[in-house]
Amino acid sequence: MRFSIAAVFALAAGTYAADGWANSCGGQKIQGGSLIANCINSSGLTNQSQLPLNACLVNRSGSLQCGLGGKAMDTCNNCKVTGATITCDCLVGGTGKRTTSSVDSNRCIGNRNGSLWC
């Protein structure tokens, strides 16, 4: 019983509808806890899109990970984006200590018709 519940959770955690944005967006930066990028839409034109990272990322004990509604920005700061890799300094525990952690955001953020989403 315990095994099957864990298996279902593992499957759910690995499944994201959004399948990458970095190949169709450029000029990315992180500002005010949001990912901002110029993303190509179906007309082939670029739209400046903005997505709050709290909607897409989670801090699990200092490790920045994909997680819908994870509110990672409540406990992470100093975020940067290089390509699709988002790196932040995240709180580890109750000590106020931070660790630098990265996530491949292509795993959970996509470009839907010029709009970033997760």
Ligand SMILES: *[C@@H]1O[C@H](CO)[C@@H](O)[C@H](O)[C@H]1NC(C)=O
């Ligand atoms: C694509 O983006 C451009 C610039 O933001 C906008 O004017 C145009 O309406 C968009 N096209 C579609 C199909 O969303």
Ligand SMILES: *[C@@H]1O[C@H](CO)[C@@H](O)[C@H](O)[C@H]1NC(C)=O
């Ligand atoms: C641009 O992206 C924003 C989301 O950040 C979206 O609300 C808006 O509709 C998009 N505009 C176009 C023209 O695609």
Ligand SMILES: *[C@@H]1O[C@H](CO)[C@@H](O)[C@H](O)[C@H]1NC(C)=O
């Ligand atoms: C993109 O947005 C335009 C304007 O809102 C819409 O007409 C078009 O069907 C959309 N394309 C896709 C692939 O969603």
Ligand SMILES: CC(=O)N[C@H]1CO[C@H](CO)[C@@H](O)[C@@H]1O
């Ligand atoms: C959702 C979650 O796991 N958030 C954690 C982020 O990291 C801080 C520090 O370890 C925890 O206190 C949060 O619970």
